[in-house]
């Protein structure tokens with residue numbers, strides 16, 4: 001609750017720089033700091049000292065346990081708690097935590113998705129400390145506390161089994177290649193940082209109603225539900241005044257996040273009823289990824305405390321906007337320079353032009369891979385659905401930079417931009433201000449927004465690590481080619497100008513400033529030869545095709561074996577998720593919807609008989625019963641057909657790709673034939689006879705009793 005002292009609360013559960021400075025001997029602190037800030041190799045001889053300090057700090061906050069906190073390939077997080085407790089011969093208890101325990105822990109890797117890298121008979125895996133993301137203490141309302149140590153997860157044979165390792169490797173790649181290019185501009189910063197600011201969208205629904213929906217609980221989205229009479233057509237939820245219940249939840253959420261040192265900044269109602277957004281101030285791509293995992297977990301937990309349930313699914317409701325996660329990406333130096341800052345005169349800023357050109361080339365050359373980094377089972381419902389960017393990758397630069405690109409293509413140079421527009425309302429009491437040089441384009445998947453690119457395709461439940469890894473890697477790879485060129489050139493400036501012009505020319509096709517939601521764009525993109533990969537399952541092949549294998553190998557980010565495993569995990573993940581959805585549908589029809597509808601029919605029939613007994617023809621009842629009977633028949637047949645399709649699925653299991661396509665093309669394709677009659681029946685049956693909360697109740701009644 002917020003009569004809270006924010007500066008005092010902020011970071012109080014984080015083993016941050018101030019705590020380390022305070023609790024570590026100066027030489028240990030300096031050594032660790034060099035590793036954290038500048039990527040110097042970790043000196044493992046300091047581990048015992050750090051572990052002791054970490055343990056004492058955590059115990060001072062009330063922690064009894066510690067865990068390596070890691071991110072397996074199920075896209076969530078994992079933790080196994082060990083207490084600090086150790087016994088002595090005399091029966092006393094010691095609170096211990098060694099450097100060895102800090103550095104690594106062992107775990108069973110076969111129970112996490114491994115894409116065939118581990119099986120039950122060869123199961124060993126390790127987690128290892130990532131000191132570049134600070135440890136933190138997680139707590140519960142009753143004061144139970146656990147020290148969480150961010151860690152990577154690897155197999156016994158050394159392959160990465162997580163989303164963090166490739167991200168860290170991609171950060172090294174972009175650090176190295178950016179430095180090579182910057183040297184030519186006379187700059188030698190100690191470190192290059194790839195930044196990410198994540199905006200998180202989510203839905204809140206009443207927890208009691210949520211618990212009455214098997215589909216929400218098990219599949220994360222509604223598989224049934226007739227549209228409510230009102231949706232989002234009045235545009236009355238975006239930025240709308242926040243309901244007290246939600247605001248109290250948000251306030252509690254902020255307090256929790258601030259404790260972890262997470263810079264929770266912006267909160268507002270989103271477009272759809274019941275939908276909210278939280279934006280956190282940007283940090284390096286590794287910390288943002290960790291923080292965002294913690295944000296997602298904390299939203300869920302805090303919501304539950306307030307009688308709410310948080311839906312992180314990309315498309316919880318049909319016909320209503322889904323949720324995304326905007327990843328704002330940029331590059332900066334340890335000297336504080338943002339390499340994507342256009343400065344006052346981008347038209348004459350060769351360094352800025354080189355970086356923009358490299359990003360254009362990287363995105364255009366690797367559009368499939370970037371698209372794949374935002375592919376997930378849930379996100380496929382959202383992309384291209386008049387609410388989120390289409391599945392086509394394009395870049396929006398804004399009027400000014402696009403004109404700069406076109407001038408350079410045409411003439412080899414661009415004129416400085418002098419036009420500034422001042423807002424003047426004509427009301428003297430109102431402020432005047434200079435209007436931004438570029439407008440916003442909400443429909444672009446990859447939009448330049450002043451000094452960063454906003455990747456808007458990513459789904460709300462996805463980890464930030466995947467898109468960040470791909471962005472870092474593809475841009476690093478292009479910068480590597482640029483550096484190679486510059487290093488060979490006699491006249492660097494000439495080479496740089498040539499590179500910029502040639503690249504702008506070759507990749508002009510990726511720029512688009514129009515309406516990305518329109519059908520015309522789909523046609524235009526096809527004419528330009530831009531890929532339009534509509535579905536997650538179709539994306540998987542781009543994860544481990546030859547081009548990707550070579551790219552990730554060149555940049556030392558992922559090996560072929562690691563990429564193959566990820567492709568397998570994606571195919572399997574899709575099949576399993578659709579299997580669950582299908583089973584939930586069948587379950588809900590047979591155990592909830594049909595019994596309720598039939599009971600209602602029975603009531604009508606009884607009423608009709610009563611009316612007949614009085615000599616009146618029950619015309620209306622008979623008509624309704626007949627209509628219901630027809631739909632019930634349709635629903636039952638479609639449900640049985642879906643069950644049959646599910647029964648056949650295991651025969652494709654040996655080939656994960658075929659298995660996934662069976663689920664996409666046969667099982668998922670049958671969903672509508674079940675949902676449509678069910679939703680029509682919902683509209684035919686009396687409100688109090690319908691067994692599960694409706695869209696109206698879920699979207700508009702937060703916290704009301706049913």
Ligand code: ADP
Nearest residue numbers: 195196197198279280281282328329330451452
């Ligand atoms: P918008 O609604 O315009 O998208 P928000 O304020 O909701 O803007 O979110 C912007 C996000 O971009 C925040 O997370 C912010 O910290 C982040 N951001 C700002 N500057 C940078 C930058 N240079 N690099 C990366 N992210 C940035």
Ligand code: MG
Nearest residue numbers: 199326454456
């Ligand atoms: Mg945004």
